[in-house]
Amino acid sequence: MRDRGSITVEAAICLPFFIIAVISFVFLIKVYFAHEIIHNAITGACDEMSVYSIIYYSTNAEELVGGLEKFCNSEKVSNALENTGLLQYIREFGKDATDYVRAQAVLVPITKILVREHLGNSSDKADLRLKNLNIPDGLEGIDFTHSRMLADGRSIDVVAEYKLELPFLSQVLPDIKITQTASACIWAGEDGVNSLKGDSEDNEQCVWNLENIKRGREIRRLQGANLPFNFPVVSKYENGTAASIKSLNLDEIYYHNTINLQNKLKGYITKLQEFNGGKSGSVTIDGSQIYRKELILVVPETDITSAQLQTLNKCIDIAREKGISLKIVKAYGKQNNTKNGVDNGKDN
Known part of the structure; x- marks a missing residue:
């Protein structure tokens, strides 16, 4: 009887330690799973953003709005861009290589959106999956605020910080804090983003040497356009005046033909006449707010023929x-x- 009692006491003493060991082993497996799942999610998000981030640096601010809207109109982030207020951030901050704030304003919300999609296609599924891995607040429990864009001029670094609860011991022991990082290079040439800056500065000095679309964007900027590039018809709205900014290179042979020149200008005039308000993202102009319409036609500093x-x-x-x-x-x-002899009658 003494032996049996001894065995019972020993079992009673060892059992709690055995249970703790099993729980610890299971928890370590969960830690590993959590690490791998989140690593795959942030790596996928990082890689995806690196492909599109060249839009940010190779275009003007207005083109960025259009580029991000096209990117975010996919099923992944269709409504999330408006919900996060990204368009407002994008319009408020200017495009510059030192524009760290704007980069952060774009990077963190989009990171959350893409990580969520890699985790479960919806917030509920992502939250449930993360909570099952002992991350208390699910997706909201992951902090991306230390993520960096172009800290070295070339890369996106997605930093995810989160805590894991210890099962059955959360009231006794503190949560385990984990930090994971994923990096991806932005495709921006051998010299990184700085090379794109240089190109932009050179192009400003010879705006009429640019192709039509790029020239149009640059002239819009120089003329003080304050509406997104993809806003319908008008480029600037101020004190009740809706202005359309257009540019034509009258040195082109195409515009030496006065019929071509007149048709182009009449097309601009008709579009502006018919414009009665529009919307792009969160920017809306109602027809009742327009008291005056203006068409600004920018032409090069060259001799204009008498016919023109x-x-x-x-x-x-x-x-x-x-x-x-x-x-x-x-x-x-x-x-x-x-470019003599080239039919260049495209919009710009």
Whole structure:
């Protein structure tokens, strides 16, 4: 009987330690699973963002809005961009290589969106999966605020910090804090983002040497456009005046033909006349807010032929009849090597 009692006492003493050992082993497995699952999620998000981040640095601020909207209109992040207020951040901050705040404003919310999708396609599924791994607050329990964009001029670094609860011992022992990092290089040439900066600075000095679309964006910026690039028809709205900013290189052979020139300008005038408000993201202009319409046509500082001048004056009169003020602005030098003979009648 004494032996049996001794065995019972020993079992009673050893059993709690055995249970603790089993629980600890299970918890270590969960730690490993949590680490791998989150690592795969942040790595996938990081890789995906690195592909699109070149849009940020190779384009103007207005193009960034359009680029991010296209990216975020996918099923993954269709409504999340508006919900996180990213568009407001993007419009408020200027585009510059030192613009760390804007990078953070974009990086952290999109990181959350993409990590969530890699975890479970929806917030509820992602939260449930993370809570099953003993992360108390689910997705909200992961902190991405220490993530970095271009800290070295080349990379996106997604930093995820979270805590794991110890099962049955959360009231006694503190949570385990874990930090994981995933990095991916942005494709931006051999010199990184700085090389793109240099190109932008050079292009500013010879705006008429740029291709039509890039030239149009740059001239919009130089003329003070304050609306997103993809806002319909108008580029600037101020004190009740809706202004459309356009540029034409009158040195192009295509515009030596006054019929082509007149048709192009009449098209601009008609679009502006028919404009009665529009919306892009969170920016809305209602027709009742428009008291005056203005068409700003920027042309190079070069000689205008008499035929072109007559056509421009005729279009000024046509615009006036439609309640539009057409202003011709000669600015920003002229093209070094005119592409003679090229039909260049595309919008810009």
